[in-house]
Amino acid sequence: MSHTAFVSIGDLRRGKAAPGRVVEAAAGGCSTRGAAGKASCGSSAGPDDMPPAIWEKVKNHPCYSEEAHHHYARMHVAVAPACNIQCNYCNRKYDCSNESRPGVVSQKLTPDQAVKKVLAVASEIPQMTVLGIAGPGDALANPARTFETFRRLNEHAPDIKLCLSTNGLALPQYVDEICRYDIDHVTITINMVDPVVGAKIHPWIFWDHRRVTGLEAAQILHEQQMKGLEMLTSRGVLTKINSVLIPGINDAHLIDVNREVKKRGAFLHNIMPLISEPEHGTVFGLAGQRGPSAQELKAVQDACAGGANLMRHCRQCRADAVGLLGEDRSDEFTLDRIDRMEVVYDLDRRRAYQDKVERERQAQHQAKVDALAEAGNADAPDDGMRVLVAVATEGHGKVNQHFGHATEFQIYEVGARSAVFVGHRRVDLYCRGGYGEDEQLPSIVHAIGDCHAVLVSKIGACPRDELTAAGIEPVDRYAHEFIERAVLDWFSHYRQRVARGAIVHQPRGDARIRQGAYCGGTGVAAA
Numbered sequence: 001m002s003h004t005a006f007v008s009i010g011d012l013r014r015g016k017a018a019p020g021r022v023v024e025a026a027a028g029g030c031s032t033r034g035a036a037g038k039a040s041c042g043s044s045a046g047p048d049d050m051p052p053a054i055w056e057k058v059k060n061h062p063c064y065s066e067e068a069h070h071h072y073a074r075m076h077v078a079v080a081p082a083c084n085i086q087c088n089y090c091n092r093k094y095d096c097s098n099e100s101r102p103g104v105v106s107q108k109l110t111p112d113q114a115v116k117k118v119l120a121v122a123s124e125i126p127q128m129t130v131l132g133i134a135g136p137g138d139a140l141a142n143p144a145r146t147f148e149t150f151r152r153l154n155e156h157a158p159d160i161k162l163c164l165s166t167n168g169l170a171l172p173q174y175v176d177e178i179c180r181y182d183i184d185h186v187t188i189t190i191n192m193v194d195p196v197v198g199a200k201i202h203p204w205i206f207w208d209h210r211r212v213t214g215l216e217a218a219q220i221l222h223e224q225q226m227k228g229l230e231m232l233t234s235r236g237v238l239t240k241i242n243s244v245l246i247p248g249i250n251d252a253h254l255i256d257v258n259r260e261v262k263k264r265g266a267f268l269h270n271i272m273p274l275i276s277e278p279e280h281g282t283v284f285g286l287a288g289q290r291g292p293s294a295q296e297l298k299a300v301q302d303a304c305a306g307g308a309n310l311m312r313h314c315r316q317c318r319a320d321a322v323g324l325l326g327e328d329r330s331d332e333f334t335l336d337r338i339d340r341m342e343v344v345y346d347l348d349r350r351r352a353y354q355d356k357v358e359r360e361r362q363a364q365h366q367a368k369v370d371a372l373a374e375a376g377n378a379d380a381p382d383d384g385m386r387v388l389v390a391v392a393t394e395g396h397g398k399v400n401q402h403f404g405h406a407t408e409f410q411i412y413e414v415g416a417r418s419a420v421f422v423g424h425r426r427v428d429l430y431c432r433g434g435y436g437e438d439e440q441l442p443s444i445v446h447a448i449g450d451c452h453a454v455l456v457s458k459i460g461a462c463p464r465d466e467l468t469a470a471g472i473e474p475v476d477r478y479a480h481e482f483i484e485r486a487v488l489d490w491f492s493h494y495r496q497r498v499a500r501g502a503i504v505h506q507p508r509g510d511a512r513i514r515q516g517a518y519c520g521g522t523g524v525a526a527a
């Protein structure tokens, strides 16, 4: 597609983009898998990849474990309205963009209301295992409200993992308090390790009772972030680093960020695309700063292979999100609805339900391992050919969604012996009220334009034709099969067709990352 620029890893390392060049993804690192088919690292890692104490912390955290996010839910409470820095991709009318898509407004809560809401959600959604405070400003710029909420939840909901997200400026002074309330997971947004880069992203900070600007501000922010990260690591708190990828400003630099945070013990690195629209009213949006294309994002993530493990399933949630990642049930838990609910926080019932979820997750995990092991033992040589395949799924690890019902597609990178989840693409719903919205089709095609095929449980004639014309093969013969098995089998047939000359293998182009507010129809206002 001509509207997107391509950028290679070499160009990224040299700090420049190269329009017109197609990226060859780096093999190995976080995306590689062992012979047994298990993940070697990254958020796809399993119990054999880490010490048991760490596995306990991540196994049912939907952000720290890619597999867990299909089964376990998180919720956020928006108790932290103020912020102590300015980011050029943020408009304070909306939620903190470090953990949410710009343009989203959450309902602000007092700690009292927040605790009530968490207990109500926990009684209705027993697989909700994590409570996060991620804004709408910065959690640590509102320490009294943040820690009062955590203190009370630590007491009243002991089985819920506590999670905090911060820009890091005030982090060092609150590490003791973070440990006091057993907050085992902390996200720090780190967009730079060089204040010269930082000054282009963060124009000022509020520090020592005054506003500090420019290089001095970026230098202080950088030092506080690094110090806070080191302190958390030394105390055994798991850290995830969020970085917003801003083309032309910190794209190549994020490779250095990845290396530096790994050195300081970060558990995961989540590189998120800048979402930049003029209507969001941010400095970057108004200045026309664009976000990355799908391949540009993937190129930076792939270039970080071998560094800090990567998270690739982030959905850029809102500050009052409730539910599985990718779904939002916050509308079901407004304050007036909670007032009418009978809240019974039944620990035994929650544990029993989670045991059931865990058994289902293990069965799916085994199916995935088996499919990958089978592919690993196959006779076909791995000639290095890799393609991307989009999958429509409602969960359970299966190809089980109608094309028209998909609001996002999971993306797998498939080779002769490997099938690796590399991200997802949000799209607008094609099918509404029983008929297809043909004007949505071009945007869906653009969102998966770098894929060779899309696997769905069913698809109508019109989208089938349009996808085929765009060079994306619509495939519905794997309905209700496990994803890894399906994509590997499809790829094996693809290679056979190429080998006998029935089709010619051609590299695909790039894909667009969805910028605007979601307008699907599942109750999500904007995400």
Ligand code: CLF
Residues within 6 Å of the ligand: 062, 063, 074, 075, 076, 098, 099, 100, 130, 131, 132, 133, 134, 163, 164, 165, 185, 187, 240, 270, 313, 314, 315, 316, 317, 325
């Ligand atoms: Fe929330 Fe963040 Fe904790 Fe997760 S989200 S505070 S670590 S519980 Fe998760 Fe949402 Fe991405 Fe954040 S998908 S935006 S990474």
Ligand code: SF4
Residues within 6 Å of the ligand: 083, 084, 085, 086, 087, 089, 090, 091, 092, 095, 096, 097, 098, 136, 137, 138, 167
């Ligand atoms: Fe906005 Fe979050 Fe940055 Fe504060 S830290 S300016 S709330 S994006």
